[in-house]
Amino acid sequence: MAAEEASLIRAAQQGDQAAFERLVQAHDADVLRLAMSFLRSPEDARDIYQEAFLRVWRNLRHFRFDSSFESWLYRIVANLCLDVLRKRKVRRQMLAVAGNGETGPDMLDRVPEARAETDPQRALLSREIEERTRSALERLSSRERLVFELRHFHGMRLKEIGLVLGASEEAVKNCLFRATQKMRLALGDFL
Amino acid sequence: MSCASRTEQILLYYHGELPPSESEEVRRHLEACAACRAELERQRLFAQAVEAARGEPPPELLAACRRALSETLARERASSGWQERLASWFVSPLPGRPAWGKLAGALAVLALGFLGGRLSTGLGPGLSFRPEPAGLRVRYIEHTPAGELRLQVEESRTRWVRGPLTDETVRRLLLEAARDPIDPAVRADALETLREVAERPEVRKVFLEALERDPNPAIRLKALEGLKPYADDPDNRQVLSKALLSDGDANVRAMAVELLATSPRADVVETLQALLGRESDAYIRQRSARILQAMNASPGIF
Numbered sequence: 266m267a268a269e270e271a272s273l274i275r276a277a278q279q280g281d282q283a284a285f286e287r288l289v290q291a292h293d294a295d296v297l298r299l300a301m302s303f304l305r306s307p308e309d310a311r312d313i314y315q316e317a318f319l320r321v322w323r324n325l326r327h328f329r330f331d332s333s334f335e336s337w338l339y340r341i342v343a344n345l346c347l348d349v350l351r352k353r354k355v356r357r358q359m360l361a362v363a364g365n366g367e368t369g370p371d372m373l374d375r376v377p378e379a380r381a382e383t384d385p386q387r388a389l390l391s392r393e394i395e396e397r398t399r400s401a402l403e404r405l406s407s408r409e410r411l412v413f414e415l416r417h418f419h420g421m422r423l424k425e426i427g428l429v430l431g432a433s434e435e436a437v438k439n440c441l442f443r444a445t446q447k448m449r450l451a452l453g454d455f456l
Numbered sequence: 457m458s459c460a461s462r463t464e465q466i467l468l469y470y471h472g473e474l475p476p477s478e479s480e481e482v483r484r485h486l487e488a489c490a491a492c493r494a495e496l497e498r499q500r501l502f503a504q505a506v507e508a509a510r511g512e513p514p515p516e517l518l519a520a521c522r523r524a525l526s527e528t529l530a531r532e533r534a535s536s537g538w539q540e541r542l543a544s545w546f547v548s549p550l551p552g553r554p555a556w557g558k559l560a561g562a563l564a565v566l567a568l569g570f571l572g573g574r575l576s577t578g579l580g581p582g583l584s585f586r587p588e589p590a591g592l593r594v595r596y597i598e599h600t601p602a603g604e605l606r607l608q609v610e611e612s613r614t615r616w617v618r619g620p621l622t623d624e625t626v627r628r629l630l631l632e633a634a635r636d637p638i639d640p641a642v643r644a645d646a647l648e649t650l651r652e653v654a655e656r657p658e659v660r661k662v663f664l665e666a667l668e669r670d671p672n673p674a675i676r677l678k679a680l681e682g683l684k685p686y687a688d689d690p691d692n693r694q695v696l697s698k699a700l701l702s703d704g705d706a707n708v709r710a711m712a713v714e715l716l717a718t719s720p721r722a723d724v725v726e727t728l729q730a731l732l733g734r735e736s737d738a739y740i741r742q743r744s745a746r747i748l749q750a751m752n753a754s755p756g757i758f
């Protein structure tokens with residue numbers, strides 16, 4: 266952990282309001298992005314943001330520097346996101362039982378279509394790749410997506426991701442590998 | 457190891473997640489194997505594409521989140537002050553009451569539970585704890601350094617009402633706030649603030665009402681705190697006895713028993729004896745029995 270961050274945390278633990286705000290602003294865009302990509306809903310992401318930082322605020326005094334602050338924070342965020350997903354799943358099941366089953370994007374396991382034509386313009390191509398990447402990400406399981414994004418977007422070590430998810434490093438490795446295979450398959454004809 | 461089975465290894469190599477010896481082995485293999493170098497290059501391109509697709513959260517959403525958080529934190533800060541004061545009230549030495557320390561621990565747990573639940577804690581369904589339909593609702597209470605109060609009041613919009621506690625409008629709003637149907641933090645702050653004018657009957661009435669009806673145990677404790685100097689008052693003793701016998705929260709009952717015991721009278725004996733028959737909390741039973749003994753009254757046959 267950067268020394269600067271450690272001293273911010275200590276100041277915030279002593280009740281320094283400005284230090285706490287700086288700590289929040291150093292991480293909150295990442296927290297929001299993670300919640301957004303995980304839950305795909307600005308309203309839910311907003312709730313996660315609020316609840317996550319409230320928990321940080323309430324529990325910061327118990328933070329003992331035995332993990333990185335970031336992985337502690339992401340652990341909170343991930344657990345909150347997983348809660349929301351569990352609730353959604355129950356809701357979906359109830360809807361399905363009622364004969365209203367939604368088929369969300371993660372339920373469709375579409376095989377990527379072969380491209381009919383190749384656009385010569387590079388800008389268009391990379392936009393296409395971006396879109397493909399996003400939709401491939403959406404088709405990952407929530408757990409795979411979380412592992413994948415924590416690694417690629419948040420630069421976390423697999424060991425830390427294991428701490429976040431309460432999973433072994435080995436399980437996280439397998440998950441990342443699976444997610445990568447699926448993603449690359451979806452992008453196959455572009456890379 | 458065949459090159460086809462190296463895919464996962466190369467992925468982990470790319471991410472720098474191989475142990476040093478294995479990493480070194482892969483590096484040497486890559487020097488010699490074009491197929492695996494191509495695989496590593498594909499992984500690199502893939503990671504690049506993924507990185508490019510990483511979306512930034514919309515700036516206005518981030519700004520809205522920051523605003524909402526700082527408002528919530530301001531409220532949390534405002535109310536954590538009274539929780540500490542409440543806890544210190546619990547540990548403050550009372551003559552002949554050595555068991556407060558234990559209660560303070562119980563209260564700390566309770567305060568956490570309160571904080572944890574407060575954001576979503578409204579009144580439960582079916583509770584009639586609602587003030588008469590009023591045009592104004594106090595959202596936030598602030599003490600200025602000059603000793604004045606600032607009350608944020610919601611109409612169709614919110615505004616600030618300013619004045620000392622001696623001001624009738626301020627007091628009337630605080631009495632409303634103590635019955636706020638939604639926000640327990642506002643009720644707690646209002647009760648805390650009103651303690652200073654608890655000699656007024658309408659204020660004590662609000663304390664009694666909160667003790668009897670507030671769904672949040674931390675608020676009922678707050679009300680007990682406000683009633684502390686008036687434990688002798690017959691109306692109060694009646695409500696205290698009722699709380700002692702029927703409140704669902706052990707901390708509230710424990711505090712009620714201590715308040716009643718500060719001025720032991722015959723009515724206490726009856727209540728304590730009734731309590732011994734039904735109290736599930738061992739600590740409160742023990743306290744009641746001790747108080748009865750000290751009064752030379754029989755703990756009864758329970």
Ligand SMILES: [Zn+2]
Pocket residue numbers: 458459462485489490491492493
């Ligand atoms: Zn090879």
